[in-house]
Amino acid sequence: MARNVEKASNVLNRLLNAKQADARGPRAKRPHLASECDDLVEADRWRASILREVGRKVLEIQNAGLGEARLRDLNDEINKLIREKGHWEARILALGGPDYAKNAPPIGGEAAGGGGGAGSGPATGKGAGYRYFGAAKSLPGVKELFDRPPPRPQRVTRAALLARVNADYYGFRDEEDGVLVAAEAVAEAGVQAAAEAAWDAARAAEGDGGAEPASAAAPTSTFTAYVPLPDDKEIAAAVLAQKKAALLARYGAPGV
Numbered sequence: 412m413a414r415n416v417e418k419a420s421n422v423l424n425r426l427l428n429a430k431q432a433d434a435r436g437p438r439a440k441r442p443h444l445a446s447e448c449d450d451l452v453e454a455d456r457w458r459a460s461i462l463r464e465v466g467r468k469v470l471e472i473q474n475a476g477l478g479e480a481r482l483r484d485l486n487d488e489i490n491k492l493i494r495e496k497g498h499w500e501a502r503i504l505a506l507g508g509p510d511y512a513k514n515a516p517p518i519g520g521e522a523a524g525g526g527g528g529a530g531s532g533p534a535t536g537k538g539a540g541y542r543y544f545g546a547a548k549s550l551p552g553v554k555e556l557f558d559r560p561p562p563r564p565q566r567v568t569r570a571a572l573l574a575r576v577n578a579d580y581y582g583f584r585d586e587e588d589g590v591l592v593a594a595e596a597v598a599e600a601g602v603q604a605a606a607e608a609a610w611d612a613a614r615a616a617e618g619d620g621g622a623e624p625a626s627a628a629a630p631t632s633t634f635t636a637y638v639p640l641p642d643d644k645e646i647a648a649a650v651l652a653q654k655k656a657a658l659l660a661r662y663g664a665p666g667v
Contacts, residue, residue: 445502454506458499465492472545479550486547493518
């Protein structure tokens, strides 16, 4: 008796689902090219449908018992849907919608080789950005790509460093555009104004308008004289006598 009730319930559910599908009408097919859609709401709806389809396939690819061929096909389909999602996001942005590529979190998955996804071997050749999901990461030829160590960074040689040394490195052409000259002129004017203000303040602190400040005066030094030195009058008299003798020798009579 319970079996008959269950069968009748299943038939009723299928009948109701068929009536709802007829009421909705034929299901619209997603455009092959995102550029064919000019409605922002429709474009956003197609992007959401792609996300749902990606979610179903990512959940399905977690089953390692599907077989190698099915896992590879599922992984290819997921990557194709992700590329298609990118086209629709670019179209939504062009129509004035939000930038999903910038704000939305990325879909999970690992790129072969730690980020490139191209690699070499039987499971590669997919191009940059190809990602592996779920059990597909354990397929023959794919697991080795994830275990491969990252490439060593190239060492910069001395010749490569010297090739970067030019006139700009030494600053020979810094003043050609005139920007540096103008900036230096402004800085020089500011420094000069600050120095003049400090000088005026020092002169005002000294109390007399013409005397130099003590800090700017010439440094004095002390020394000890061990022989008698002539004073200013004796020096002036000696110079006068020397000039007088020179004039007499030139114009005067000999012996005078």
